[in-house]
Amino acid sequence: MKLAIVGGGISGLSAGYFLSDIFDEIFIFESESEIGGKIKTLKFKNHLLELGPDSISSNFQVEKFIFELNLGNEIIFPNNSKINVLYNNRILTFEPEIVSLNPIFMLKSKDISIKSKINLLFEPFKKHFENDESLEKFITRRFGEEIFLKIGQPILANIYNADGKELSVLSAFENLKIIEKNHKSFFKFALLSKNKKKHLFFSMKSGLSRIVMKLEKEVVSKNVKILKGVRVLKISKINGKLRVITNLGYCEFDKVVLAIPSFNCYDILKDFGDICELFLKTKWTSTITSYLITKEHLKLDLGNGFLVSPLENLNITGCTIYSNKWPQKVSDEFTILRFFLKYKPFKEDEIKDIIISEMDKVFNIKLRNFEIINYRWENSFPQYPINHKENVKIIREFFKNEHIYFIGSSYDGIGISSCINQAFKLRNEIL
Numbered sequence: 001m002k003l004a005i006v007g008g009g010i011s012g013l014s015a016g017y018f019l020s021d022i023f024d025e026i027f028i029f030e031s032e033s034e035i036g037g038k039i040k041t042l043k044f045k046n047h048l049l050e051l052g053p054d055s056i057s058s059n060f061q062v063e064k065f066i067f068e069l070n071l072g073n074e075i076i077f078p079n080n081s082k083i084n085v086l087y088n089n090r091i092l093t094f095e096p097e098i099v100s101l102n103p104i105f106m107l108k109s110k111d112i113s114i115k116s117k118i119n120l121l122f123e124p125f126k127k128h129f130e131n132d133e134s135l136e137k138f139i140t141r142r143f144g145e146e147i148f149l150k151i152g153q154p155i156l157a158n159i160y161n162a163d164g165k166e167l168s169v170l171s172a173f174e175n176l177k178i179i180e181k182n183h184k185s186f187f188k189f190a191l192l193s194k195n196k197k198k199h200l201f202f203s204m205k206s207g208l209s210r211i212v213m214k215l216e217k218e219v220v221s222k223n224v225k226i227l228k229g230v231r232v233l234k235i236s237k238i239n240g241k242l243r244v245i246t247n248l249g250y251c252e253f254d255k256v257v258l259a260i261p262s263f264n265c266y267d268i269l270k271d272f273g274d275i276c277e278l279f280l281k282t283k284w285t286s287t288i289t290s291y292l293i294t295k296e297h298l299k300l301d302l303g304n305g306f307l308v309s310p311l312e313n314l315n316i317t318g319c320t321i322y323s324n325k326w327p328q329k330v331s332d333e334f335t336i337l338r339f340f341l342k343y344k345p346f347k348e349d350e351i352k353d354i355i356i357s358e359m360d361k362v363f364n365i366k367l368r369n370f371e372i373i374n375y376r377w378e379n380s381f382p383q384y385p386i387n388h389k390e391n392v393k394i395i396r397e398f399f400k401n402e403h404i405y406f407i408g409s410s411y412d413g414i415g416i417s418s419c420i421n422q423a424f425k426l427r428n429e430i431l
């Protein structure tokens with residue numbers, strides 16, 4: 001049996017790894033000259049700068065995978081820090097547990113109003129709602145509007161670079177719906193889950209690209225062929241085989257895994273008919289990231305950084321104080337800030353000016369001598385619409401009959417750990 005995997009990001013490479021022993025031949029097609037997709041570690045002078053993701057959320061399956069790759073001793077953890085949100089021209093500070101909407105930490109927070117805290121006391125009595133809904137509706141329904149504005153939008157929706165009013169809670173944060181369904185109350189869940197995880201995220205000492213490089217080595221040693229610089233243009237069914245047409249010619253396969261963004265699937269699979277319209281239901285957003293590297297000491301007492309509520313009239317949407325979060329990746333004496341900006345057709349110099357003026361305006365910080373590295377991430381964050389899960393189910397069921405499978409950030413979660421888990425689960429499905 002011959003398998004084609006389209007896409008050499010973390011999803012495609014992990015699929016190659018998990019499936020190598022059940023196919024006679026596997027080819028991974030990657031359109032770029034390098035594998036890794038959104039995972040890109042840049043070595044700049046003596047610093048390791050993550051241009052895409054900088055960390056992976058910890059869970060059993062992913063940690064096991066990292067240890068299987070013999071990378072366990074290269075894991076590093078970020079300096080723990082509170083979460084800061086710029087809201088109403090003021091910094092609000094929350095404990096990291098707030099990410100899981102732990103209401104005990106909401107009650108303890110000095111940045112949540114008394115009115116909201118009284119409302120929170122009724123949370124255990126709120127009805128549960130089985131169907132999908134937006135992140136905004138979910139949080140407002142259970143915890144009230146203030147919690148959505150101060151936590152839901154700037155912290156949770158920000159992970160997807162999304163508008164929480166549009167984002168499907170069932171697809172983007174399924175665990176929240178599961179807690180609601182199984183425990184009926186977030187208070188009850190918080191009281192039951194006493195085992196506080198020490199670290200929610202981890203990274204690699206020599207950068208996240210280390211994982212894709214090691215994966216490449218592993219899959220190649222298992223006889224998987226990686227074809228770099230080969231773009232898949234079209235897939236069609238001819239005499240029971242799947243013909244994969246690329247910029248360099250075509251080849252036939254028994255099964256195909258697509259591990260690429262859903263809008264690319266639309267172009268490649270158009271021959272299969274109207275079903276492909278479903279790939280376009282997911283819209284994608286873009287962002288600009290900017291590293292600012294300086295030897296100056298900045299008076300910015302904000303732990304690992306801050307997120308910006310969209311109600312603020314700023315172009316900066318967030319900032320990681322990279323040298324605080326990952327001192328292991330930064331040379332001593334340097335301060336490195338990583339900014340996330342709204343995606344607009346800014347010129348390079350404009351980006352610099354925006355950062356200087358907004359940091360001055362909000363924090364009275366004068367940024368002077370620094371180097372800057374910008375990266376534009378176009379169409380990089382999927383915005384799962386309400387009922388996204390239903391769409392994915394229809395797509396997967398239809399194409400399973402054609403021996404075509406789908407994994408990656410377009411489907412069951414944007415995080416690297418979700419991508420690896422999808423590749424792992426595929427093993428049972430594809431057999």
Ligand SMILES: Cc1cc2nc3c(=O)[nH]c(=O)nc-3n(C[C@H](O)[C@H](O)[C@H](O)COP(=O)(O)OP(=O)(O)OC[C@H]3O[C@@H](n4cnc5c(N)ncnc54)[C@H](O)[C@@H]3O)c2cc1C
Pocket residue numbers: 006007008009010011012029030031032035036037038039051052053054055056057230231232233259260261264289377380381407408409410413414415416417419
């Ligand atoms: C700025 C940024 C920050 C992020 N931060 C985090 C974070 O801290 N933690 C986290 O867990 N996640 C984070 N994410 C999300 C995470 O990086 C991605 O969801 C994940 O890496 C996606 O992996 P993938 O393999 O599914 O897709 P991709 O990485 O997009 O890989 C797809 C690959 O397919 C190739 N390809 C596309 N079309 C074709 C074709 N027609 N033929 C052949 N090849 C093709 C592409 O070149 C690419 O290499 C971040 C994302 C961004 C953009």
